[in-house]
Amino acid sequence: PSETTQSSNSNKEDRNFDALEAQLEENPQTALQQVNSLLADTPEAVDLLSLQARALDKLAEQKHSNKLLEEAIGAYLSLLQRKDVSDHLFLKTADRCINRMRFRGQHGQAITVHKMLITRFPKDPKHRNDLAVTYLMVGRIPSAKQLIKETLQLWPSDGFALVHYGFILKTSENNNEDGSRYMQAGIDSNEPGTMDARFLFHLGDAYNRIGLPKRAEKVYQLGVDRGLFRSKFQRSLYNVDRLTARPWWTLEQTTYARELRKFEEHWKEIRDEGMAILQSHSAASGFKDEAENLRDKGIWKQLELYARGQQITSNCKRAPITCRLISQFPAAHGCRRGQAKFSVMQPDTHVWPHCGPTNCRLRAHLGLVVPSGTALRVGSEIRSWQEGKMFVFDDSFEHEVWHNGTSTRLVLIVDIWHPELTEREQRSLPAI
């Protein structure tokens, strides 16, 4: 309405809208019916279209209906296309629309909305940063990098852009020098969204890899102080808080000593299965290079038998005795936050200090072929493998591996659920 027509009539309208807003909270179904009948008279009324979209959204949530949610998203989108939407309403609508699209996994569509926001509000770097996050969510790393680079040309001290730029340089280009510089600058900005466990995790790692362990320690301590890490050594990101945390476990402490000893009893058969696979025409052996960029140098390969609680059938066919033992051990074969695998390491290998993703599993190692000069540090204690012997550690604690010997090392790794997790948690925790 123009200025002159804002009379008593519009006050009455305001009251109607207030009532509708209240109804929306109370009973979205009724609100939707009321809005629809009003829209029959004034199909172009922006405020009503907004109410309609939000009523559909609420109703979709209430009824767990994807069909309604699609309608809501469509309604948000058509609202965003209109010329007569205020900045405030546009922002609110676009935010919710992106939120719902992300929820539905429609990241490609969300990108269109992000771009509308950037076009409409070119002076607010937030919208560019939000788009960068969506790019990262869908794995479009080069797009994210390019966008953030341009953002930093316009706003060189934007903390969110800095920390994300450094994160990309570190994690996807292994550029630890520049990566740590940008991440540190971003974190030092104290801006919202910059103090995040993932950033501290990778910043400390980047410092370690460029030979600045003192700085790494400072970063980890900051993470502990902010409640982002459980301790300076235990820096896993997916945790259940109450679980007992210790770097090394005795077999008895795991409560699974009986099952674990079975592997020791059969260690020679397990070794023979692993060795036979290893020696079968090596390119086709199925052992895969470690692919998480954990190695400083050397050769380290693994053959998975179980992953995320699923048997890898084709590999198990080649190691039937080993897989049968695992299949008789529920805490291991059901461990959806871990794997069972042969792990082979060649001389002259060093694995950087690193932490596993979760405190929900413990990692049992069975030594199969163990030359001298091989060692594993977990927390502050270094141990070596022994052929036919198991040890158990919690790989959410920082650990580091060396092979300074002269021949191949082979171990079997069996992840097991942390014994203090309830059965319900074992069923419901998302797999990793």
Ligand code: LMR
């Ligand atoms: C690890 O779990 O990172 C290593 O201990 C694995 C291995 O093969 O030693």
Ligand code: MN
């Ligand atoms: Mn590890």
